[in-house]
Amino acid sequence: MNSLTVSLGVHRPLTPEMRDRILETTRARMEEPAYRLLSPAHLRGLARLESRDDPIISVYLCLTPERRAASGWQSVLSSLAHETLLKSDEAASETIRRQLDRIEAALNEQLPELGRSVVFFVCERLGIWGQITLPIALADRIHVGPRPYIRPLLRCWGEGDRNLVALLSQERSRFFVQHLGQVEEIYRIKGQRIRGMLTDRVPRDRRDVLATQVLKDEARALAQMAEIIMRELETSHLLVAAPPDMYAAFVENLSKALVERVQAFAVDIHASPHEIGEALGPLREKLRRDREGAVLQEFEQATFEKLAIGVQETLDCLREGRVAALVVDDRFAAPGEQCAECKALFQEAPGDGCPVCKSRGLQNVDDLVDAAAQQALDSAARVAFMRHPETQARLGKFAPMSALLRY
Ligand SMILES: [Zn+2]
Missing domain, CATH: 3.30.960 (Translation, Eukaryotic Peptide Chain Release Factor Subunit 1; Chain A)
Structure with a gap:
């Protein structure tokens, strides 16, 4: 799908018609095969099959x-x-x-x-x-x-791998979706040509005021667009490249929740998606490290009773539906056993049938992590794969798999 061009009028925020159109085209985009994964709902649906x-x-x-x-x-x-x-x-x-x-x-x-x-x-x-x-x-x-094998999707779909990128300027702005490192333009916005409006009829002392007002109106409409797109695409961060005055006016018009998710970076307004991807590289790496670090911090600060440490304890708590967040070293993979009846998972095959429900129907599972992640998604728990070398090294006693418990 090509990017859609939107023109903003002077002194006018987004009209209801424009909002509807943005909503509609953003939703249509999620149904394109290349973007199906943009929706976490799709992934939860797969995990339930x-x-x-x-x-x-x-x-x-x-x-x-x-x-x-x-x-x-x-x-x-x-x-x-x-x-x-x-x-x-x-x-x-x-x-x-x-x-x-x-x-x-x-x-x-x-x-x-x-x-x-x-x-x-x-x-x-x-x-x-x-x-x-x-x-x-x-x-x-x-x-x-x-069940479908979803681990490769889960690890690449990780929170924060889907961002909205905004290149803003007074005369033209562009919105992109960054997904798994790929950058694609979704909207081009034509702004106001301030030069044409500031004719000689406008008193000199009014010109600055007028120019500032035009910038503010435009920033407000752009902020409204960003809010709509981010909500629809469930993007994590808003990565903004803009001149200082536009940046300030834009951020001022965002909701408080969104302001916390804004990160600034620098790139030319005419940059190609590939150039934008390159410019975002270091920021993407930093965001991933910070995000993984924040999950680990929750674990480090949790009290002993709120933790399941190590593989088998984590698997037991998953079966009981007590897991709020699962953390896994991305390099870890191991085969295991699963009870066909109660779905209990075991790292070591229990000798004499399932110790939980006494069923004899134990089955091989070739990737315990995938089976565990599926159980976690079933009970609406978060799943975090540690992929950054720094956070992998910091896992310590939580390696290779542990859980934060609801109770
Ligand atoms: Zn069982």
Whole structure:
């Protein structure tokens, strides 16, 4: 979708019609395949999917330029499919094969134009067919299980990875969404040409006052737009590049809650999305470190009874629905066991059936972290992956996985 151009009038804030239009186009944007992940609601929806009979098949396929050329993706997908079918039991393999064929056919028909990875969640019996394109490269993988495999999405979707970027000036302003490091323009705003308005008929001593008023009106409309877009896209930060007078007037018109999420940076008003991405690099890194650090601080300051420390204790508290926040070293991965009945997770296989409900139906889980993250999302707990080397080193006794408890 191309960016939409909006013109602002003098002495006039956003009209109700303009507000509606901004709301509508922002929502439409979230439904585009490349942006589906912009909505945390989509991710929560995925985490809730479960199929007891036919498995849900999750396919992650990296689409680098080399893979795109000469259908390089095809051989990768077919060798992944081959491995998957070797591992699956005979009864299930026919449906799995049919669905993998369908995915291959869909990609053959139309490879996503943008994006460096494509992800599918498919279950024939439940009629689930989901395709997501991502601007970052994720490791190739096919996962077959009763629930979709969402860990790669969770870790790249982390809070703060979706920001609104505003390049503001009196004559033109531009709004961008920064998502997973990719920057895309969504609105261009034409402002007022102050030169044309300040004719000789305006007394000299009035000119400054008029110019200031025009700037203020414009800043107010821009602030209103930013509020609408941020609410719709559930963006974390508002990253602003503007001359000092515009910056001050803009921030003055933001709600108090939003002011706290503003970060300033510098870039030319005509910069390309790529240049903006480069200019934002250090700020993005700092925001991530600060965000992860803030989560860790909550853990460090919590009293002993409000903490589950270590893997098994955390898994136990997840089952009991007591977890408010889950923290995981992003490098940690381990297989485990899950009770098919009560969903309890175990790092070490309990010898004699499930110790919680006595069921004998224990199943292998190839990634405990994914299963834990899914349980956390189910109970509306926050999930924080520590990805910055500094916060990973600071985890200490909370490594590799711990939880902050509600009670
Ligand atoms: Zn059990």
